[in-house]
Amino acid sequence: MKLQSYVAGQWREGDGAGVTLYDAVTGEVACEVSSAGLDFAAAVRHGREQGSTALRKMTFHDRAAALKAMAKHLMSxxxxxxxxxxxxxxxxxxxxIDIEGGIGTVFSYASLVTREFPNDVVMVEGEVExxxxxxxxxxxxxxSPKPGVAVHINAYNFPCWG
Structure with a gap:
């Protein structure tokens, strides 16, 4: 099995054999993974033109609903x-702790947003100074949301906790 990456709106395999990952119990090949040949410039362009534009139109509550829907799907x-x-x-x-705990964290973030953030695309913070x-x-x-893309580097073994 070759792992795919979701890049610019499509699932893609990297070129070549990549790195072989092994089953820690059996020693058998679990999968191969490669980012060679993936168009990172297209990923950034897609993020700027598609993802960022769509996210900036969503209210905080819309984003929370999307997180909750994702968490439900992951839990399934x-x-x-x-x-x-x-x-x-x-x-x-x-x-x-990694699977259900991590997914539970996503549910918690979604809930926190609906309780503590306005159903709007901007939020006024603090008092007038x-x-x-x-x-x-x-x-x-x-x-307020900023246009553009961000790269978040998080621990691979705690992807939902950052």
């Missing part, structure tokens, strides 16, 4: 994740 596939986790040598109890001696210049933070 948890047995597949346990099977993969076993290939690393993990027991079911070992895998629980006096910035001049006579109060003729005031300031207030407004949180």
């Amino acid at each position: 596939k948890k047995e597949d994740f346990y099977a993969l986790s076993a290939k690393t040598g993990a027991t079911r109890a070992d895998g629980w 006096r910035l001049s001696a006579k109060g003729t210049f005031l300031g207030r933070h407004i949180l």
Whole structure:
């Protein structure tokens, strides 16, 4: 089996044999993975033109609903994740914290957003601050989405916890 990456709206395999990953229990080949030949410029372009544009139109609550839907889908596939986790040598109890604990964290983030954020695309943060001696210049933070893409590097073994 060759692992695929979701790049620019499509599932793609990297070129060549890549790196072979082995089942920690049996020693058999579990899969191969490669990023060779993947068009990273296209991924960034897709992120800027498609993903970022769509996300900026979503309210905080819309984003929370998307997270919750993703978490429900992942939870429906948890047995597949346990099977993969076993290939690393993990027991079911070992895998629980990563699989169901991680997915539970996504559910928690979604819930937190619907409780603590407005159903809007911007959020006013804090009180109005006096910035001049006579109060003729005031300031207030407004949180709003920025255009563009971000690369998040997180621990591979805790992908939902960051």
